[in-house]
Amino acid sequence: xxxxxxxxxxxxxxxxxxxxxxxxxxxxxxxxxxxxxxxxxxxxxxxxxxxxxxxxxxxxxxxxxxxxxxxxxxxxxxxxxxxxxxxxxxxxxxxxxxxxxxxxxxxxxxxxxxxxxxxxxxxxxxxxxxxxxxxxxxxxxxxxxxxxxxxxxxxxxxxxxxxxxxxxxxxxxxxxxxxxxxxxxxxxxxxxxxxxxxxxxxxxxxxxxxxxxxxxxxxxxxxxxxxxxxxxxxxxxxxxxxxxxxxxxxxxxxxxxxxxxxxxxxxxxxxxxxxxxxxxxxxxxxxxxxxxxxxxxxxxxxxxxxxxxxxxxxxxxxxxxxxxxxxxxxxxxxxxxxxxxxxxxxxxxxxxxxxxxxxxxxxxxxxxxxxxxxxxxxx
Numbered sequence: 403x404x405x406x407x408x409x410x411x412x413x414x415x416x417x418x419x420x421x422x423x424x425x426x427x428x429x430x431x432x433x434x435x436x437x438x439x440x441x442x443x444x445x446x447x448x449x450x451x452x453x454x455x456x457x458x459x460x461x462x463x464x465x466x467x468x469x470x471x472x473x474x475x476x477x478x479x480x481x482x483x484x485x486x487x488x489x490x491x492x493x494x495x496x497x498x499x500x501x502x503x504x505x506x507x508x509x510x511x512x513x514x515x516x517x518x519x520x521x522x523x524x525x526x527x528x529x530x531x532x533x534x535x536x537x538x539x540x541x542x543x544x545x546x547x548x549x550x551x552x553x554x555x556x557x558x559x560x561x562x563x564x565x566x567x568x569x570x571x572x573x574x575x576x577x578x579x580x581x582x583x584x585x586x587x588x589x590x591x592x593x594x595x596x597x598x599x600x601x602x603x604x605x606x607x608x609x610x611x612x613x614x615x616x617x618x619x620x621x622x623x624x625x626x627x628x629x630x631x632x633x634x635x636x637x638x639x640x641x642x643x644x645x646x647x648x649x650x651x652x653x654x655x656x657x658x659x660x661x662x663x664x665x666x667x668x669x670x671x672x673x674x675x676x677x678x679x680x681x682x683x684x685x686x687x688x689x690x691x692x693x694x695x696x697x698x699x700x701x702x703x704x705x706x707x708x709x710x711x712x713x714x715x716x717x718x719x720x721x722x723x724x725x726x727x728x729x730x731x732x733x734x735x736x737x738x739x740x741x742x743x744x745x746x747x748x749x750x751x752x753x754x755x756x757x758x759x760x761x762x763x764x765x766x767x768x769x770x771x772x773x774x775x776x777x778x779x780x781x
Contacts, residue, residue: 412602415539419554419599422532423751426592429529430747432522434740437653440660442576443509444519446472448569452511457520461511469508479573499574507575526565533561536595543602553598560591578654585650589643592747593754600758625703627760634696635760639753641689646746648682655679656734669733686726693719693753700756705763711756718749 436442445451452458452468465471480499487496533554540554564587571580652675659674672679693715700712725742728735 411539411542415536415543415550416599416603418532418535418539419595419602422529422536423592423595423599425525425529425532426588426595427744427747427751429522429525430588431740431744432525434743436519436522437657438736438739439515439518440657441512441515441518441522443572444512444515444517445523445572446508447475448572449523451516451520451523457513457516458511459513459517464511468511473508476573476575483570483573495579498579499577523568526568530561530565533558533595536598540598540602547601550598550602553594553601557591557594557598560587560594564588564591576654576657578651581654582647582650586643586647589646589747589750592751596751596754597758600755604762625705627699627703627708627763631696631699632757632760632764634692634699635753635757638689638692638696639750639757641685641692642746642750642753645682645685645689646743646750648678648685649743649746651678652682653739671734672730683726683730686723690719690723696756700760703763708756708759708763711752711759715749715752715756718745718752721745722749 436444445457447453452464452472458464484496484499487493487499537551537554537558540551543550543554564584567580567584567587571577571584574580655675655678656671659671663671697712697716700708703709722742722745725738725745728738729742732738
C-alpha cells in the first residue's frame with residue numbers, strides 16, 4: 403500500500419467508527435456481567451441511581467422506606483407506559499407489565515450490585531458520545547457517499563431509543579419482553595455501525611486488494627460467489643440473530659429459577675429450564691452445520707478477505723459452542739455467561755461483514771491483471 407494515501411478525514415472516521423463498534427461490544431459484555439451477577443436492579447431508578455448522580459455505598463445513606471418509595475415511582479411510570487401501549491394497540495405487552503411477578507417487588511440495596519449497574523450506565527453514556535462523534539466525522543460523507551452519513555446518524559438516533567428502552571427495562575423490573583427488545587436493538591445498532599465503517603473503507607480495501615493480488619500473481623482468476631452462498635450467509639445471520647434472542651429468553655428462565663430456589667442448588671437449574679432451552683440447544687447444532695457449509699464455500703473462492711472471515715466465523719462458532727457446553731454441564735458458571743453472549747454478538751458481526759463482502763465480490767471483476775498501481779489518494 404505504498405502508493406495508497408488515505409486522507410485525514412477518512413482515517414478519522416475509520417478510527418472513531420471502529421472505536422465505537424468495539425465500545426458497543428464492550429457494553430454488551432458489561433451488560434452480560436450485570437445479568438450474570440443479578441445487578442440489573444442495582445439502581446431502581448433511571449437515569450439517576452437511588453435519586454443521586456453518585457450512588458450510595460451504604461444502606462444508611464438511604465431512607466428507611468426506600469423500597470416503598472422506588473416501587474411507587476416504578477409503578478406510576480409503568481401505568482403511563484401501559485396506557486400508551488394500549489393506545490398503540492399493544493394490549494398484550496401492556497398487560498404483561500403488571501402480570502410480571504416482580505412488578506411490585508423491590509430488591510434489597512447491595513452496594514456491589516449498585517455500582518456494577520452504575521458503571522454499566524456510565525459506559526452506555528460514553529458510547530453515546532462515541533456514536534455522536536461518529537456522526538460528526540461522517541459529515542464529509544454527505545457529499546462523498548451519503549448512505550455512510552445516514553447509517554451513522556441512524557445509529558445515533560437508535561442509541562437514544564436504546565437509552566430510553568434501558569430505562570423501561572429498569573422500571574418494569576427486567577420484564578422479559580423489554581430485555582429481549584433491548585438486546586435486539588443493540589444488534590441492529592451494531593449492524594448499522596459495521597455497515598457504515600465497512601462501506602466507508604471499501605474503496606480503500608478495493609485498491610489495496612488489487613495491489614496485493616497483482617503483486618502475488620499474474621492474471622489471477624477470482625471465483626465469483628454464487629447466489630446460494632449469499633443466501634446461505636443470510637440464513638446463517640438470521641439464525642444467529644434468532645439464537646441470540648432465544649438466549650435472552652433462556653437467561654430470563656435462569657433468573658426465574660434462581661429466584662424460585664433463592665439462589666441455591668445451582669447444579670439443578672439447567673434441569674428446571676423450559677422448552678426454550680431445548681430449542682436453543684437444538685438450534686446451536688443447526689448453526690454449526692450451516693456455518694461449516696458457508697465457511698467451506700467462502701474458503702473455495704481464493705479471496706483472502708473472505709477466507710479470513712471464514713476462519714474467524716468458524717473460530718467464534720467453536721468457542722461459542724464450547725461456552726454453551728460449559729454452561730449446560732458445569733452448573734451455569736456466572737463468569738462464562740457474559741462471554742457466551744459476547745461471542746454470539748461477535749459471530750453476528752462477522753457474519754454481517756461476510757454478507758457485505760460476498761455481495762460486493764459478486765459485483766467486482768473476476769480477473770485482476772498485474773499492473774503498477776497508480777499513485778492514488780482516497781479522499
